[in-house]
Structures are given as C-alpha cells and as structure tokens.
Amino acid sequence: MRWSALSVIALAVLAVDQALKESVRSNLEPGEGTQLFGSYSIQHIQNFGVAGGGLETKALPLAVLAMLAVLGLYEFLARRGHGRVSLVVGFGLLVGGGLGNLVDRARLGLVTDFIRSGPNAFNVADIAIFAGGVVVLAWLAAALVRMWMRGSSQPTSKGA
Numbered sequence: 001m002r003w004s005a006l007s008v009i010a011l012a013v014l015a016v017d018q019a020l021k022e023s024v025r026s027n028l029e030p031g032e033g034t035q036l037f038g039s040y041s042i043q044h045i046q047n048f049g050v051a052g053g054g055l056e057t058k059a060l061p062l063a064v065l066a067m068l069a070v071l072g073l074y075e076f077l078a079r080r081g082h083g084r085v086s087l088v089v090g091f092g093l094l095v096g097g098g099l100g101n102l103v104d105r106a107r108l109g110l111v112t113d114f115i116r117s118g119p120n121a122f123n124v125a126d127i128a129i130f131a132g133g134v135v136v137l138a139w140l141a142a143a144l145v146r147m148w149m150r151g152s153s154q155p156t157s158k159g160a
Contacts, residue, residue, distance in 0.1 A: 006088050013096025043121070046112065094136065096132075
C-alpha cells in the first residue's frame with residue numbers, strides 16, 4: 001500500500017514537471033524569458049550539470065545512484081516508521097522530483113530549468129526534491145524526539 005501511495009505522488013510530480021518543462025522548451029528558446037515580479041522570471045535554461053551546473057560529464061550516473069539511494073532509504077525508514085503519511089509524501093516528492101530531472105538527463109542530456117531568481121535557476125522537480133527533503137528531515141527529527149522522550153520517561157534502576 002505504501003509503495004502505491006508513494007508511486008501516485010511521484011507520478012503526479014513527474015507529470016507536472018515534464019508538462020511544464022515541455023511547455024518552456026516549446027515556447028521559449030534557450031536564454032529567452034519573461035520577467036514575473038521582483039527577482040523572479042520564467043527563462044529557458046539548459047542545465048548540463050548537477051548542483052548548479054557542475055559535474056557535467058557525471059550527471060546521469062550520479063542521478064541514477066541518488067535515486068537508488070533514496071529508494072533504499074525509504075524502504076529502510078518505512079519498515080521502522082510504519083509507513084507514516086508524512087514519510088510517504090516526503091519520499092513521493094523526492095522520487096517524483098528525482099525522476100523528473102532523471103528523465104530530462106536520459107532523454108536530452110540536460111535538465112530544463114525555467115524558474116529564475118537572481119543567479120539561481122530551478123524547476124518543479126527541484127522544488128519537489130527540496131520540499132520532500134524538508135518533510136523527511138522533519139519526520140526524522142520528530143522520530144528522534146519521540147525516541148528520546150520514550151527513553152527519558154523510563155525509570156532508571158540503581159544497582160546495589
């Protein structure tokens with residue numbers, strides 16, 4: 001059941017991400033864009049690397065490795081966390097965002113970014129990855145606090 005819910009979330013993120021990227025690629029030439037508000041604009045940016053454009057030649061293998069690590073971590077945590085909704089949502093966002101950028105890399109050899117804020121550029125997949133990471137970290141922090149609270153509420157025994 002938890003894998004089904006995670007898959008639905010991941011596929012929804014993937015679909016929205018790919019649809020918006022395709023719209024940008026179809027309507028804007030690379031470098032072309034329009035100002036939105038403040039420092040935000042929509043601009044067609046071709047990102048050949050990872051982490052802001054670095055590691056260009058190793059982007060696809062790193063993305064595949066990262067996706068496998070995320071899925072393994074999810075399985076490990078879900079078995080111990082009883083598949084809590086926040087864990088499923090967080091990892092669904094992480095996997096969907098990761099797949100969105102992985103599909104771009106495999107198909108095009110680059111990732112299409114289109115939301116620009118000053119010197120930074122990102123896309124829906126990146127937002128999903130960030131949000132999913134925040135949700136998972138919050139779940140982990142809460143789990144640690146619960147574990148600590150259970151440990152500190154147990155009576156201590158003094159030896160004779």
